[in-house]
Amino acid sequence: MFITGVVLTDTRTASVVTVFGILTVVLTLGGVVCRRRPDRLPRVTWLLAPFFGAAMVSILNLFTSDASIGAQFYYLWPVLYSANFLGRVANYLVLATVSAGSAMVLFPVEGANQGLSDWTSLTVAMIVTAIVVSSLRLRNDRLREVLETQAYADPLTGVANRRAFDGELARAVAWANRSSVPIALMTIDIDYFKKINDTWGHAIGDMALQAVADALRSVARREDDVVGRLGGDEFVVLLRMDRMEARRAADEIRAAAAAIDSLPGGPPGLSIGVAVLPDHAGNAGELAAASDAALYEAKQGGRGRTAMAHPPTSTSIAV
Template sequence: MTFQLRDETGASRSVAYLLMAAGPFMFLTGVILPAQRTVPGVSIFMLLTVVVSALGALCRWRPERVPRIFWFLAPFLGIVLLTTMNLATWDASTGAQLFYLWPVLYTANFLSRLANYLVLTLVSAGNAAVVFVILDPSRAVTDWASLTVAMTLTGVVVWSLRGRNERLREVLETQAYADPLTGVANRRSFDGELARAVGWAQRHHGSVALMTLDIDYFKKINDTWGHGVGDQALQLVADALRSVASGDDDVVGRLGGDEFVVLLRTDRMGARRAADEVRAAVAAITSLPGGPPGLSIGVAVLPDHALTAVELGAASDAALYEAKDGGRGRTAMAHPPGARHNVDQVPAPTVV
């Protein structure tokens, strides 16, 4: 989005603190300090003080009552207010113009690149409207150019720091939620995705399939060919799983060791087809010295075999152990609730 808001909570507090500080400042500069006062002028400044202070308190303690568009318009409204106040008080001093820092910093922290360009342009125009009216032309040019350059450099620096911070956060999030070897979701991340998928299925009466699978005799691969080949096998299996679980809501995870899980928003037949596709994708692996690894797969579907995330995980695990007990290299479908000894086991196709 062109005007995407980065942090609504931070934006609301930034606006709130500015307005709560601006109220008393306007009262001081418009009512207390002027040597010459008029009744209309004092009345206007007192009214503005109350309005601005009240709006600041609303932004701080009741931000949910403020229309969201306000957080996008805040820096532009701030520029208009600052320019109007400087002209009303006939103040072109450096201190007065430095208040333009707020919309520049706000936009650089919370809004998009295009918004930054617009704000910097308007700050320059607002400052020009003040200094070229109040000061003599030569000094006005100097002050205007100096402030424009300073504000532009400030915006560029803050925007660059924000970009570095966001990239660092992305790296940390990847490290926190992804398996470092295979790049798929780790247990913590997968548990969250499973809970969300089950919640979606319960709300919309949909189906969610969970595949739990092990690489058959993975220890033998490590012992025979070394851990480097074992790691390569894990990576290739993860790639095969990702090639099958390619939907927007599909998730592949590694729970540890050679155990993987695949979450699909599909029914029992779709899960069966996906398990067959996984086997075909793994069977096509040709880069391992010992050939493609075998897989034991357990499949469970909500609501066919479970009604909660915990039950779905338990049913998929039970089906996996059924497949392993049946001789490995098999796909086992979980039991319907209350059923016994009716697991559907299908041998994996022979790889030539």
Template sequence: MLLREDRPGYELRDLQGASRAVAYLTLAASPYVLVTGLLTPHLTRLGAAGIVLVAAVMAAAGLTCWRRPEWLPRAFWFAVPVLSTALISVLNVGTHDASTGAQLFYLWPVLYAANFLGRRLIHLNLALVFIGDAVVVFRILGPSRGLADWVAMVLAMTMTAIVVSGLRARGDKLRAVLQEQANADALTGLANRRFFAASLRDAGAWAASTGGSLALVTVDLDHFKAINDTYGHTEGDRALQTVAAALRHAVGDAGVAARLGGDEFVMLLRTDRPTAIGVAETVRELVSAAAGLAGGPPRLSIGVAVLPGDATTVDELVTASDAALYQAKTSGRGRTATAPDRHNVDRVRPDQPASGPAALTSPSISRRSRG
């Protein structure tokens, strides 16, 4: 997962994956460093105590990443490829090992950065790997042999970073497409019920923490069943798409427009009552101006409720907006109604008959009964 507060190019992606990658490396490398370090003929460059200490630190870091990654500071995950590059360079110089096998350990920080870090950090890590490898090969192999090895390693690491980061980008695009499809209504392209529910929770948390105003506008097509029965479901779909286009235009980037199913639509706006009513009327005007529908533009009944004015929780907000919609229906349809008194909303019974504009019914009643 991309952490939202990160700047582009410096993001940390998939913390769980990054922690497992570090754990795998350090837990596997710890015994390798210990055994190869103690058996190398150049042990005196680091000393037995140094080798044991490095192996112990790596094992402890691996266990922490595996079991308790939350204990580590966030900066640690950005520093991991830098630390690993430095450690590989020190160990290679200390053991006087410039073989291809020893240099291939640089693949790990390259792969880590390409998988979990942003573009700028990938470039920075590659530069550090090139510098570290240059120190090793030129110091141990000399200028002539070292240059050939270093150029080959630079090319290999660069191509690896390009391929892996390219595959990651393709995966990100595919994931974004799948996410959009999972959150969108297939017919209208608006948000679906699942995305609306998540947006409502987020907006409720925002309103509770900031004291801001939250408006829910519920929209229902009048006599939608008659449109389907008279002109066919194709024309009914066109009517739904016309309403959806009006909602999308009216909301813009200021909120969420969603189709909950059938002819049920909602708009979630972080705004006050007058602005929400204005948005509702904009939708009505856009739909009434639509041309090309066999039965003409559909009429709309709209209910508007706001938090905190009409509700104290998002669940109450949904109930209040639904009650306002029902009031618009029972008052003659084709109009916008605001949430009635909360006392009346709370006391109404699901089976209570309508006896005027203030008479409400349970918001759980299906929209099909409203027409």
């Protein structure tokens, strides 16, 4: 703005220099705040930004009676911004604002005939630009979704992998500590999974893993519930519930696994360890350790069992 409005202009007057100088300073400071402290600005700022930009370009062009291509070129900034960051409706409104602002400048300065020609060319160019940029943004969003799915989902079962589950567990623990609502973590192993692989082959072992994952998902069906596979035959389930509800959920998981009829060796047995925050732990690491310890108790008790963790001062028992 300073270069085009002050340095390069042929009609440099005191009023023009003053207006452009003040606007340059104000907008530069605003840009610094947006760049360095975006959290200090209300969310509506990012929605209003392209409309403010389009209005500013129109006002300055009208103020200087500048209908040149260079002056109209600045309308690209609000169009590119909205196409990259805002939704479809906002894009339409920004294009309408740019078109109206351009008409407000071109028709008075150039007259009806030349103004209509330049206004039509500018409007079409801005629409095409918005379409191209929006299409590229959509493709980029889809690619990012695919990459995120590949990065955070177990490829065999489709449930969360260890990396994704660790993040979900940390967020759930932080939420539970803030809201004082309990969360339950179940650690689950398929009993004698190596025997399934050795007897029926790894293809059937993979089918068993997929069937167990489906059984876990059938119980962890609420929006905030999370099912993950940590590796091998070890699964985890994160539920927002207390100790008694977690015990009932473990029974539901056991019943869902018992209903699996797609495996030649029959439904797989499960050993389940359950720990609840804050009953058995105060942070994510303690909760995972308590659930692992309860799972160990279930296995030591003969497998095919559910063990509920005890507070840190006690030991876990199998039930």
